[in-house]
Amino acid sequence: MADAKLHVSFAGPLVTLQDAGRPGHMRYGVSASGPMDRLSFAAAHAALGNSPGQTCLEISLAGMQIDCREGEVTLAVTGGDFIVDHNGQKGASWSVLTLGQGEKLSIRAGASGSWAYLAFAGILDAETWLGHSATHASSGFGGGAVSSGQTLSVRDTRTCPDREGAIATFNVNKNTPIRVVIGPQDAHFVAGATDLFVSDTFKVSDAYNRMGMRLAGPKLLLNEALSIPSEPIVRGSVQVSGDGVPTVLLSDHQTTGGYPKIATVISCDIDRLVQARAGHPVRFTAISAQDAIAATRADAEMREVYLDGVTAPHGTLEQRLFRENLIHGECDP
């Protein structure tokens, strides 16, 4: 099997190697890390027929550019609406293409979205920590951040012309509020604070990275200047600092902390939340724990159907034309 060598001619901050994450070590202070937007990550691998959870690149708004120095490889770009420039030909994320030797690929911020995923048909070499390449950005543990001048190696490369072209996107209503379950420290807030949290509109602030997303909006005041004993935090916890400012903790969250948490975002709505950019409005709505379970289960079924669809190769142009003729023929009386 062949290899490909990809020279990183440019990588902005927060371009990292990520696999599906490193769960199971929160008791030792290690959050799972892994992709900010798990569905886009999964779709990139599905579109190439990769096994789920392989290592890929997570690309921030700062973007990246690579030159293929050796070999050739089919790749998929998903997540948000990024600009994908393949050797001067401008396209967009949610597409599969083959990068040949001597060709350039650049991925940069487009109309919307905060995180893009670049997966390869092959094995992207990455260092691992505790068995995973997922990068914990602040410590650098795992595959690590990608920097300009670095060379990435992809082993066992495949070229898959039958997979090239557009990738279907997951049909989610982008404008519905993000669902949360209230608590566990809602009792520590002044009367009306939780109502304010789920009725008012917040904005994503500039303080947004893999650890968390600070929100700008009405202050959520605590009913006394109290400190709670440090307790566990999960991906999605909405902690509120003493000045009443909420922060949603994300993939590289601290595992424990002493700020009261007003609510927690349900797992299936995090992918949608993280694609918002600084300045974008965010609204929340409260649901019961039981409804949260039902929502996640319903969402998991839809994701499975969606990813199955993305996994099926749509065929080369010739195959597609041939298939359409067949279908046309069968339908014709």
Place this chain on the structure above:
Amino acid sequence: MGLKSKDFAVARRMVKAEFKAIADHALLVQFSSELNEDAHDLVVALDRVLADAPPPGLIELVPALVNLLVDFDPLLTDHKAIEADIRNKLKQLEPTPHTGTLHRVPVCYEAPFCPDLSAVARQAGMSEDAVINAHIGGDYRVMMYGFAPGFAYLTGVPQPIQVPRKPTPVRDVPGCSVIIAGPQCLITTLVMPTGWSIIGRATVQTLTDDPDRPFLFDIADQVQFERIDLSHFDKLTKEAAHG
């Protein structure tokens, strides 16, 4: 009239816990709203019981100071089923006193590793030697991890040398620094800023390179610090570097 011993046994079994749903995938089991040793003992006890007999769908357990997070797969189970399983286990739960492994950690309390030792001595109104002796005389227990990977919070700093955080954090504090604030002590992992008082340097890493045991301490383990001089420190760290 006091309770009869039988009633005592019944009363002891009535462990009070509060359950709070966290999103669609976790349950927080809380034994107290304030710091106290009994609550942490219960956290440790429940953590062990659940690890030994995990309910279906359990993903991971995160013990903290007064509560335990039980993270589960929402496709396989739900808050109610996890709560029912835990309520059952609470009936037989006994607080676990200090029963963890005892670790002896050599520490060099000499310059350049102890920039805050003199300030701590001044605040405590004792000599630097007395501060060091008080520090090595403490019984330390691993309470929880947090802040960063492998960051273990120990409690047990003796009362006379309990000092508050410094008003301004110091940047670029090296790994393996032994730092204290109030009753808490920790050994840093990575280079980081801290407002805690830096009083020494340990010869061991709490984030080990051993894939079979990547973290030196388990929750509820005990730690004893041992004073070593600079030449001994150099010898031990050189040995460690050469494997």
